[in-house]
Amino acid sequence: MDVYFYHLENHTLERVLPSLIEKTLARGWRAVVQVGSEERLEALDLALWTYADDSFLPHGSAKAGFAADQPVFLTVGSETPNGAGVRFLVDGAEAEEFSGAERFVYVFDGHDDAALQTARSQWKAAKAAGCSVTYWQQSESGRWEQKA
Template sequence: MGAAYFYHLTRRSLDATLQALLERSLQQGWRVAVRGTDAERLAWLDAKLWDGPQESFLPHGLAGGPHDADQPILLTLTARAANEPACVMAVDGAAVDPDEVKRLDRVCILFEDDEAEKQAARAQWKALTGAGCAAQYWSEESGRWEKMAEA
């Protein structure tokens, strides 16, 4: 049974945080789906990941290509990713279902420090923990990632 990890971005950008989390996920041997809500935003993230540090190459692709099932990291708008991920990283308020949290090794919910994203994250926390999912809330407010809450 997996858990949902909520990452409140207050210092680092979404693309920098995503880069670090994706590196760790690949080190775990996980395939990852990065789930978003907007095709243009995913295309922007795709470009940012390709432009990342050369020593931190992250093999990935945007959903809709001929090799989606082979991608270690797949950026997608849909709940069912063709690469059969062990981890989903939801960005920009993308929905996460309690059943998928329980089925996957990990679900990461990344949200920036604006009121709409914080409200969406609070609603997801309530829905997931209310359904019996384990959850952790992490903040970088102090300058490093610290676990602030756990359910």
């Protein structure tokens, strides 16, 4: 099991998450995006439809229905109704256990102390569970640099 940590420094989640999801879909994988609250789920839902003038990411949530058919499923829970191989955890969402996906991806705001603490505790939990963990930090230019 691979667990990746993406430490946001210079861009918002709404700017970064679409590109990470695009890379996931380009590999032929499905994704689940687990969000910390219903309010943030609604905001990300809108952001994924409108993040670019010439593109959108096909996605849905339980509210939209057809969960099994969604290439990207948004949730505040731990379900994976679309058979996703990648689980993104954002805005304080935490994995209860590291199973049910091939890859877990934490994306967290480096300017938010609570997000940093959550990421640190999840790093320790992933290592204790025997997962392979990788840490990426955003540079000033917005590029990802592997730090651990």
